[in-house]
Amino acid sequence: MSAPAKLPRWADLVLLPAVSLAAALLLSAGLVAVMGESPVTALRLLFAGAFGTGDAIGYTLYYATNFIFTGLAVAVAYHAGLFNIGAEGQAYIGGLGVGLVCLAGGSWPAWVVLPLAVAAGAGFGAAWAFIPAWLQARRGSHVVITTIMFNFIAAALMTYLLVNVLIKPGQQSPESREFGANAVLPAVHGLLAKLGFEVAASPLNLAFGIALAAGGLVWVLLWRTRWGYRLRVAGANPAAAVYAGINPGRITIGAMLLSGALAGGLGLNELAGSQHRILLDFPGGAGFVGIAVALMGRNHPVGICAAAVLFGALYQGGSQLSFDLPRINRDLVVVIQGLVILFCGAMENVWRGPLAALLARLRVESRESRGESQK
Amino acid sequence: METYTIIVLLLAATIRVATPLLLAALAGLFSERAGVIDLGLEGKMLGAAFAAAAVSAVTGSVWLGLGAAIATGVALALVIGFACITHRGNQVVAGMAVTIVVSGLAPSLALAWFGLGGQTPQLTNAAQRFTALPWPGAEAARAMPFPGLMYAELLAGHNGVVYLAAALVPLSAWVLYRTRFGLRLRAVGENPHAVESAGIPVNGLRYRALLISGVLCGVAGAYLSTAANAGFVRDMTVGKGYLALAALIFGKWRPVPTLWACLLFAFTDAAAARMQGVALPLAGVVPVQFILALPYILTVLLLAGFVGRATPPKALGVPYTTEK
Numbered sequence: 001m002s003a004p005a006k007l008p009r010w011a012d013l014v015l016l017p018a019v020s021l022a023a024a025l026l027l028s029a030g031l032v033a034v035m036g037e038s039p040v041t042a043l044r045l046l047f048a049g050a051f052g053t054g055d056a057i058g059y060t061l062y063y064a065t066n067f068i069f070t071g072l073a074v075a076v077a078y079h080a081g082l083f084n085i086g087a088e089g090q091a092y093i094g095g096l097g098v099g100l101v102c103l104a105g106g107s108w109p110a111w112v113v114l115p116l117a118v119a120a121g122a123g124f125g126a127a128w129a130f131i132p133a134w135l136q137a138r139r140g141s142h143v144v145i146t147t148i149m150f151n152f153i154a155a156a157l158m159t160y161l162l163v164n165v166l167i168k169p170g171q172q173s174p175e176s177r178e179f180g181a182n183a184v185l186p187a188v189h190g191l192l193a194k195l196g197f198e199v200a201a202s203p204l205n206l207a208f209g210i211a212l213a214a215g216g217l218v219w220v221l222l223w224r225t226r227w228g229y230r231l232r233v234a235g236a237n238p239a240a241a242v243y244a245g246i247n248p249g250r251i252t253i254g255a256m257l258l259s260g261a262l263a264g265g266l267g268l269n270e271l272a273g274s275q276h277r278i279l280l281d282f283p284g285g286a287g288f289v290g291i292a293v294a295l296m297g298r299n300h301p302v303g304i305c306a307a308a309v310l311f312g313a314l315y316q317g318g319s320q321l322s323f324d325l326p327r328i329n330r331d332l333v334v335v336i337q338g339l340v341i342l343f344c345g346a347m348e349n350v351w352r353g354p355l356a357a358l359l360a361r362l363r364v365e366s367r368e369s370r371g372e373s374q375k
Numbered sequence: 376m377e378t379y380t381i382i383v384l385l386l387a388a389t390i391r392v393a394t395p396l397l398l399a400a401l402a403g404l405f406s407e408r409a410g411v412i413d414l415g416l417e418g419k420m421l422g423a424a425f426a427a428a429a430v431s432a433v434t435g436s437v438w439l440g441l442g443a444a445i446a447t448g449v450a451l452a453l454v455i456g457f458a459c460i461t462h463r464g465n466q467v468v469a470g471m472a473v474t475i476v477v478s479g480l481a482p483s484l485a486l487a488w489f490g491l492g493g494q495t496p497q498l499t500n501a502a503q504r505f506t507a508l509p510w511p512g513a514e515a516a517r518a519m520p521f522p523g524l525m526y527a528e529l530l531a532g533h534n535g536v537v538y539l540a541a542a543l544v545p546l547s548a549w550v551l552y553r554t555r556f557g558l559r560l561r562a563v564g565e566n567p568h569a570v571e572s573a574g575i576p577v578n579g580l581r582y583r584a585l586l587i588s589g590v591l592c593g594v595a596g597a598y599l600s601t602a603a604n605a606g607f608v609r610d611m612t613v614g615k616g617y618l619a620l621a622a623l624i625f626g627k628w629r630p631v632p633t634l635w636a637c638l639l640f641a642f643t644d645a646a647a648a649r650m651q652g653v654a655l656p657l658a659g660v661v662p663v664q665f666i667l668a669l670p671y672i673l674t675v676l677l678l679a680g681f682v683g684r685a686t687p688p689k690a691l692g693v694p695y696t697t698e699k
Contacts, residue, residue, distance in 0.1 A: 031480075035487035083467055132675075141678035142687075144412075144467050145624065148617055149671040156668035164662065288475060295468070327487045334479025338472050342458065346469035349462040 007356050013303070017296050017344055019351050021310075024339035031335065037325050049320025050313035056320070058189065058202025062274065064305075064312030065204075066091075066283075068211040069265035070290025071308055072218050075299040076262065077143075079222060080255035081235035086132060086147025087263040088287025089154035090125040094264020096158065097124025098271050099166075099176060099278035106180015113183045117272050118210065125264025126257040128154060133256030137249035143256070151287070159280065166278055176278040185273040205273035207265065214262060215301035221258070231255055263287065285334075292337050295344040311337065379520065385645055387528040391603060393641035394540045395420070395595040399619035400626070400633050401540075401547050402591035406452075408551065408628060409584030410564040410690040414470025415455050416592060417616025418477040423448045423596025425481035428495040428607035429488065431503045437601050440503070445593030451477065452589030453582075460578050460585070463694035474616070482609045495600070495607040505534040505602035536598045543591070548630040560584055564688035567695045577695045621674040627685050640670040 007016065029039035050060045070087045077084035084090075097120035105113035132146035162174040188204040222228035234241040234251040241248055270282045289311055296310070297303030318333035399420055403413040423444035431440030451473050458464040482493030489495055498504050510531030516523035551557040559580055562570045567577045599615075600607045622640050626633030647666040654660050677685050 135679045139679040149675050152671045153668045156664040160662050160664035329486050331479040331483045338476030342472035346458040346464035
């Protein structure tokens with residue numbers, strides 16, 4: 001078999017993910033039919049549940065915020081040639097940082113505590129990513145395996161802290177006390193109300209804006225700075241990078257620090273933005289959704305934001321779906337997520353060959369119809 | 376309870392916890408020695424656990440359940456093979472994807488078929504489960520503490536899958552190190568080009584390794600839902616696939632050391648349940664969560680070369696392009 005076929009840039013960026021997504025949705029539709037419900041009804045309910053009302057859109061964007069952060073985290077590592085499966089754990093520990101600042105600073109002015117919470121979320125997430133990064137850069141242990149291990153270690157650590165240290169006294173469930181009123185990110189509907197716009201209440205909060213800003217920051221860092229150029233060279237061809245005087249170890253550590261910091265943003269959205277306390281397992285698998293989002297969004301901030309909204313819609317619409325169709329539950333969304341990862345990430349070579357052949361044929365045909373001769 | 380009894384019961388629990396871990400770790404051993412990263416262990420095991428419980432609940436036969444579990448494990452392995460071997464896709468991504476698909480698919484199908492909120496019905500009938508094999512005199516021996524209790528709890532008192540898993544360790548070692556197939560399998564994970572130069576198809580060998588992995592994961596999953604438990608519940612593997620991967624790395628991709636790693640990790644798991652709030656000499660009360668995280672911490676330390684060194688197969692994770 002020959003090397004993977006080359007596709008034109010637009011097809012690589014748009015057509016291939018679209019075909020993969022269509023395949024994933026088609027398979028899921030078949031599954032819905034197997035489970036005894038109508039796929040058309042399911043799709044209609046899904047769409048209405050995600051975009052039908054003002055608060056539905058708010059929820060969709062609120063979920064999308066998590067996925068932008070984790071998608072960016074996966075993408076930054078990917079550009080450096082690293083596969084960060086640890087966004088889940090980094091988000092969990094990042095949330096610990098957010099929570100600690102918000103618990104401590106409930107009485108401080110908002111303009112002090114909120115920037116500190118952002119910094120702590122990023123810092124804690126980065127710190128949790130630093131250990132696997134350092135181990136890969138200096139000790140040669142593979143970051144895929146170590147980040148998986150660190151997810152489990154993070155889960156154990158957080159359970160310990162919540163059960164033994166952070167738990168609100170006199171309470172059964174392992175949750176911290178509520179953050180103070182100043183240590184809460186303002187909700188978007190509240191902000192818009194101040195400007196005179198009336199929108200439905202939802203947990204959508206300022207973290208959404210921070211996520212978009214993070215996307216812009218990632219774009220500038222990766223494509224408009226010398227460091228980003230080095231990072232991408234090291235990811236594309238580590239051997240060439242060494243000859244160009246780039247230290248791959250330092251790139252590995254830098255990329256993973258940024259990756260972990262971005263993952264920490266999830267903690268900001270979930271805890272400071274919506275839950276207003278630290279609780280068990282708040283990342284809820286969003287770290288893994290980040291893999292799907294990054295693959296689908298072609299590891300570019302614009303694509304990631306679009307893919308994150310898509311997955312936000314799936315999550316929000318999916319919970320609506322499980323209300324209305326008794327034979328379907330939210331797990332269906334996890335299936336779609338897995339299929340997107342499978343088709344976009346692992347099986348895209350399956351479509352690449354036939355797509356390239358098809359495009360080449362279309363080009364020849366259009367040329368012939370215009371009467372041009374083939375070179 | 377006296378210390379002796381506690382220790383014997385702890386070791387018996389260790390054996391029970393270690394069984395699915397060992398089966399999954401051996402599954403990973405075959406595919407990784409052939410050069411295919413197996414992050415799909417968790418998914419294959421979970422899918423097999425669901426298939427075993429669902430078929431056993433419907434047909435009333437645990438053997439049909441086991442067959443369905445193995446078929447599921449093999450089918451999922453073939454998906455990974457198609458993506459990663461035939462189309463040279465990213466093995467890490469494929470394994471993750473299969474695991475995520477199954478973690479959503481199993482409870483979805485369970486809800487649609489059984490209407491029990493993502494579970495299968497309880498397996499109440501003895502024919503629907505693997506139960507402890509009757510060993511001669513095991514019940515009588517229990518009354519006599521030493522060595523009767525050890526005989527009753529450690530040697531006897533397990534179901535067939537436990538003995539199968541134990542037997543698979545020397546068998547795997549024999550296949551890997553003493554057969555032509557094993558030699559080729561190891562070669563394909565180290566230097567596939569050399570294997571192809573010898574006229575042996577690399578991808579065919581990798582497919583066979585994945586098939587073995589699928590079968591073993593199938594048995595591991597069937598053990599979880601029809602032997603260790605009476606039915607499938609959501610996410611019942613709870614990371615055992617990744618723990619098995621850690622054990623495989625801890626065992627340096629070799630069958631016998633992998634067995635010891637599985638027993639060690641299973642022991643920490645069994646001990647954690649008993650150590651809740653127990654003060655140890657010198658250490659004091661050790662948090663349960665720390666004990667549960669210990670296997671992962673140890674594996675990271677090993678990978679980092681702080682305690683020994685684990686060297687993966689050289690061609691692990693590298694898709695092979697057939698030469699023309």
